[in-house]
Amino acid sequence: MTAKNCLITGGAGFIGSHLAEHLLADGFQVTIVDDLSTGRATNLADIIDHRNLTYIEGTVADPAIVAEQVDRADRVYHLAAAVGVALIAAQPIQTIERNIYPTQLILNRLGERASKGDRVPCFIASTSEVYGKNPKEVWTEEDDLVFGSTTKPRWSYGVTKAIDEFLALAFFKETGLPAVVGRFFNVVGPRQTGAYGMVLPRFVDAALRGEPLVIHDDGQQIRCFAHVDDVVGAVIKLVDTPTAAGRVYNIGSDVPVSILQLAQRVIDRVNPQATIDFQSYADAYDESFEDIRRRVPDLTRISETIGYKATLDLDAIIDSVAAHQRSH
Numbered sequence: 001m002t003a004k005n006c007l008i009t010g011g012a013g014f015i016g017s018h019l020a021e022h023l024l025a026d027g028f029q030v031t032i033v034d035d036l037s038t039g040r041a042t043n044l045a046d047i048i049d050h051r052n053l054t055y056i057e058g059t060v061a062d063p064a065i066v067a068e069q070v071d072r073a074d075r076v077y078h079l080a081a082a083v084g085v086a087l088i089a090a091q092p093i094q095t096i097e098r099n100i101y102p103t104q105l106i107l108n109r110l111g112e113r114a115s116k117g118d119r120v121p122c123f124i125a126s127t128s129e130v131y132g133k134n135p136k137e138v139w140t141e142e143d144d145l146v147f148g149s150t151t152k153p154r155w156s157y158g159v160t161k162a163i164d165e166f167l168a169l170a171f172f173k174e175t176g177l178p179a180v181v182g183r184f185f186n187v188v189g190p191r192q193t194g195a196y197g198m199v200l201p202r203f204v205d206a207a208l209r210g211e212p213l214v215i216h217d218d219g220q221q222i223r224c225f226a227h228v229d230d231v232v233g234a235v236i237k238l239v240d241t242p243t244a245a246g247r248v249y250n251i252g253s254d255v256p257v258s259i260l261q262l263a264q265r266v267i268d269r270v271n272p273q274a275t276i277d278f279q280s281y282a283d284a285y286d287e288s289f290e291d292i293r294r295r296v297p298d299l300t301r302i303s304e305t306i307g308y309k310a311t312l313d314l315d316a317i318i319d320s321v322a323a324h325q326r327s328h
Contacts, residue, residue, distance in 0.1 A: 005029045007073035009060045009102070010080030012039030014192045015125075015184070017047075018228045019077060022236060024050050031069055035059040037098075038083045043191050060102040070109040075239055076122035078106050082157065087197070089285040092153040099160035107171045107179070114175040121178045121239045124168040126248070128185045128295050129158035140298040141183070141248045152290045165248060178245035180238045185252025185297050188317055189228035190324035200225060203263055204321045207270040212277040216284050219260030219276075222294040226253035227312040227320065237306045244305050250297035253310045265314060270322045 006023050010016045011032030016039065023030050024047055031054040032044070047053055058065045060080050070076060080102055082088060082095040103124065110120055131139045132147040132155060145162055147155045168179040186200075194202030203213045234251050238244045257265075260276075267274045281289040302308040312320075 004074050005031060005072055006075040006077065007031045007033070007069050008077045008079060009033050009106070010039060010078075011055075012036060012041060012043050013079060013083065014043065014189075015187055015228055015232065016077075016079045017043035017191060018189070019079070019232045019235060020044070020053065021047055022229075022232050024052055026236075028052065030054070031073070032056065033058055033060055033065060033069055034080065038087070040193070060106065061098070063105055066102070066105045066109055070106055071113070073120060076106065076110060076120060077125075077235065077239070078103060078122065079125045081125065081161070088157045089153055089289055092156045095156050096160050099157070100163055103164045103167060107167050107177070110177050110179075111171045111175045114171070114177040119176055119178050121245065122168075122180070123235055123239050124164055124179055124181045126161045126165050126181050126183045127158065128183055128250070128252070128297065129292075130162045130165065130183060131292075131295070132158050133292065137294065138254075138296045138298045139250065141250060141301055148290050152288050154288075154290050169246065169248075172246040178242065180244050181248040182235060182238065182251045183248060183297070184231065185250060185295060186223050186225045187228050187231045187252065188225050188321065190320055192228070192321070199223075199259060199262065200266075200318070200321060201325070203266040204270055204318065204325055207266050207274040208322065208325055210271065210274065212275045213263045213266065214277050214279050215259055215263055216279055216281055217291065219258060219263065219278070220293070221259045221291060222256045222296060223259065223262070224253040224256055224296055225262070225314055225317055226251070226310050227317050230310045230312060234302060234306065234308045237308070238302070241306055247301070247305075249302045249305070250299055251302060251308075252297055252299075254297055254299050255310075255314070256294075256296050257314060262314075266318055269315060269318050
């Protein structure tokens with residue numbers, strides 16, 4: 001299968017802008033739709049004048065925009081969503097609305113095409129948040145989703161992305177739409193902002209400014225960090241692999257590190273004079289906030305399907321983020 005026009009929703013966001021760069025470099029035409037609610041026009045500075053790029057500042061909650069752009073697309077990468085734990089904690093209504101309604105609009109339109117035999121490969125971005133509080137040491141795609149109480153707004157993000165997954169898999173089953181679901185695990189790299197709670201750009205920015213790196217709670221939370229270039233390469237390959245359709249894939253790194261260790265690595269590589277401060281979740285967000293202590297993916301499925309393996313280690317990732325922030 002060949003693609004001429006790739007539609008990226010949320011293409012001015014961190015991951016979306018890197019995806020656009022990769023697709024343009026591969027010779028495809030790219031259409032980006034982004035309302036800049038969390039994305040930034042500056043993320044597209046290097047490609048905005050590219051002859052094969054069309055940028056539409058608008059929302060994929062607009063049925064007219066969705067109908068026109070989805071009908072023109074040969075590939076669809078749906079990345080537009082609410083982003084970051086800070087935004088989720090502060091604006092749960094927006095989180096729920098942004099994560100479900102546009103996905104349904106896009107899948108409805110793609111489903112209509114698929115029902116007529118015009119099956120457009122698509123990628124639906126999900127998140128490790130869907131695993132919720134599952135107590136397993138390592139998460140596989142078939143594991144149970146274990147969410148907390150509805151009185152804890154944090155879980156609204158994982159629940160709504162799980163609904164997106166159910167929708168995508170239902171359209172695959174009922175219409176044959178070749179949809180792929182990818183669960184991102186702490187994707188990091190140049191152009192990511194710490195404004196919505198993303199930990200690595202926050203740490204690097206603080207170190208560069210000579211300010212304390214602020215760790216929430218005790219810093220023993222376990223995460224795995226993957227560079228955006230590795231992740232974007234996996235997304236493109238999954239969409240272009242027909243046998244990947246109709247399944248869910250963990251995407252990221254499987255090398256665990258505590259947040260405290262991450263802070264220490266950033267200090268070592270960016271500014272050895274920087275210090276660490278600790279802050280409670282209540283002070284960082286509010287009293288209702290609940291965190292996930294350990295988040296480590298099993299990458300067997302994606303490895304077997306497309307031969308995926310993260311190529312950049314944590315030190316290289318920290319260096320790339322620091323180099324970008326220094327230059328900007």
